[in-house]
Amino acid sequence: MDEEPSLSSELEETLEKHRIGGTTSGTVVLSDQEGYVGDTITIKGRNFPAGESVDVLWHSTAGDWGVLKGNEIVGPQYRPRTDHILTVATDESGSFDQEWTIPQDYGGAHKIEVQHDGETVDRAEFDITPWFELAEESVPLGETFTFKGYGLGPNVVTNNYQVSWDNSTFGFMTGVKNRGTATAEIRAVGPPGKHVLEVWRNYRGIPYLQNNTQSPYGEVCGDRPSRWTVEVTEPEGDLTGCWMDEQFDEQPLDLHYPDLDVESDASLEITPTSGQAGTQAFITGEDFPPNAEVDLIWYRHEGHRVKGIPITPEPHRDTLPTVQADADGSFQVEVEIPPEEGSTRPITAEVDGQEIAVTGFVVQPRIERFEPQSGPVGSSIEIELSGVGWTMYENGPFLVYDNKPLGYACGTSGDDKGGVIRLDIPAAGEPGYHFIDIYPTIYEMQEDEPNFEIFPHLSYLDNHPMRPLPAYHFSFEVTEE
Template sequence: MDKDSAISSDLEETLQGHRRGGDSSGTLVVSDQEGYVGDSITFKGRNLPANERFEIKWKTTDGRWGVLKANEVVGAQYHPRTETVATVTTDGSGAFDEEWTVAQDYGGEHRIEVVDGDSTVATATFTILPHFELDRTEAPLGDFFTITGHGIGPNVVTNNYQVAWDNGNVGFMTGVMNRGTATARIRAVGPPGKHTLQVWRNYRGVPYLQNNTQSPYGPVADGRQSQWTVEVTEPEVEPRTAWLDDQLDENPISIHYPEIDEETDAELSISPSSGQPGTSAFITGENFPANEEVDLIWYRHEGHRVKGIPITPEPKPDMLPTVTTDDNGTFQTEFTIPQGEGSTRPITAAVEGREIAVTGFMMQPSIETFSPTSGPVGTTIEIELSGVGWPVYENAPYFLYDNKPLGYVCGLTDNDGGGVVRLELPASGQPGWHFIDAYPCIFEMQEDEPDFELRPHLSYLDNHPIRPLPAYHMAFKIEE
């Protein structure tokens, strides 16, 4: 047996890997070292085996909010993710050129690998720079400008950007979800004429004013525009005085259900599964005992986190009817969703005092009162909201007046007014229309940085934890 034939198959495989693989066996160069989402770049492979097929791998992350029990927000969480972005074949000299468009992804440095099976044969890096786009530079009074951020985060400094209107801090936007892309809508407030809109950056949640002059992280958008002069025009029709963003169909969160006394074949369902107070809904029961009375029980969540009182689902008798099943053990009854705290409202069904089935209704917020809608300076504006949720990410809508932060309200849960928020504001400003907006915020978060707590979350549309919450929008006219 000669020496070569005595080499074990494992060793031969290892040697073959060294002949063909390893980070130093080939060369990968990217046409640009850094750029923006949407840019076209070219991967240039050289010094590779001729006429062979390789995959190009893109190393990045996945982001989500860490949330415990669909209630307690831990913070932004990121995990490694690898994608195959191209498959290439080298030419006779072991080279390839592959053009690629930078996909929607998080900002920062990304490793690129040329892979042959399990072997990485060449590597390079490319840095995605954050940038922001404004949908228009002119909007009628009361409408919105939309800012879209690309290449945000996940670095603790670069996943929190603040938006300012006329040098006033409106709120923050973040790209925790949606691979570093975030959307924020900023109200076009008066007086009509020219205004400034600007994006800042700071992990503490407030603008760091040296971003573009002395920041160690460089300008906000690394050379692209982050400040705009916009025009607010007179509206052709009067603004709406009280409305919410469109709300999606939702399902209740079962972790917020109470424990029932006994597991049986009985089934309870509700249609629709989500809506505002006042919604007409049908409760249907199946597989219950035949010709039996069934007590339907509505649950509230009661407690107070600031006082240290745990928030738990508690029964509220006499809010729902008692029904009788038919010969097949089924029933259906119609009722009107009452006012109450938002998020999951559990409903149980009890037979002879024992709860044997549970379902839930996802309570969505509503503007119950906004009055009056006009008057002189100093007029007291009365606002009543209902369906404000008890989890921390929906418990504290943050109010702005003409894009200026005013403060937050809370959907209290330690009294019978849980989920119903009442407040009074004095009308202020010059004659004409003024705008009140209440955005979702994160009341409490376990991680300290970035500081997302108790600030208007402007990117709530595509980056808020757990639920697609709406914002509240109102308008008041100052009369002379």
């Protein structure tokens, strides 16, 4: 009788893994198939090899803003992400029950995969429902309270949530960054008493009012609330004044530097590298030609998008001094940062008509003027800001008055003071305190959906593109005639 044909070792190994009791046997199920960030579920494994270790993987998404040239906002960009979350030992019957808390992550379906010896055994699926959390429900007039969203995005439908105060929608929240978690600080505006905060969902950037009654995508937050009553209490003391959010140390973007005329060993540095108008800074040069006369040149980005004029770095020679290098080719000079255009301001060093070194300073926003701070209805409230940048993510700050949208301003002005915004706002409302907040926006985005353009970005604190931009805050008292 003929001998049975032999199997290759590779095929034998493959077949062995698929036999009952082989390394790829096993079943995984979840105690719950859907829920919220922060929920605890039980991952249940059965029919695995006894006394073995298995690995549990979580399949999700990594997200960020797509930005070209440090300026042009493409839109949200996502890619697959896999996290190893657990290593679990099976018992003598080949089983395990393991509790696990759903981490801060994007909404929608996530695969939970179990591997043994590097081979996938089984998968289950968990669906995260977005939800929002209100930190406080009683807040003194003029103060802010934290409003936080979890499980936002990446789906276009769940990537843009609109926030309303007393039925006035005044901004949006998105979780493009930080794995779907977004934070906003909401101003408690008056009069004192009960007010309604609500969050809506719509990829077009405006509330779809049938969210919770007839939406094919279900209610905004599943079975959790999307509407809250906030008690605004009487203020303590005088509230008039203005301030900005905290600003951080920043480094200039060399993408915004002009090209040099020639390459050289000369180097140029500035300390500090960021700050508001009025900051005292030191410019230091090294390895310049000995005893050379060096012209320091300040650059602004000039042009006009609406008029079709490309925005390019242009030299302004009367802003910074001319210095003399010493015998070693070194120099240091102290300068004051002018009230200028924000973002990266290139600084070049020119010797004998040729620019041979470059550095940059990040000009940050500043409130230059806010007056008066009280007056009757109709009073002109004059506000002047400096350091507003030219880029798509900082060029169009948006004003809200008592949490009602008013309009946007532009850092590309019609005069020779780019980055300086002058505003004249009429005082309105009943006698008492009223509040103007100016939030960052995305002026223009290449992708059409979801729509994030020219509307207050309330989650700018942890989700704005490129830079940690601050918001501006103003309190005005309307007085009797």
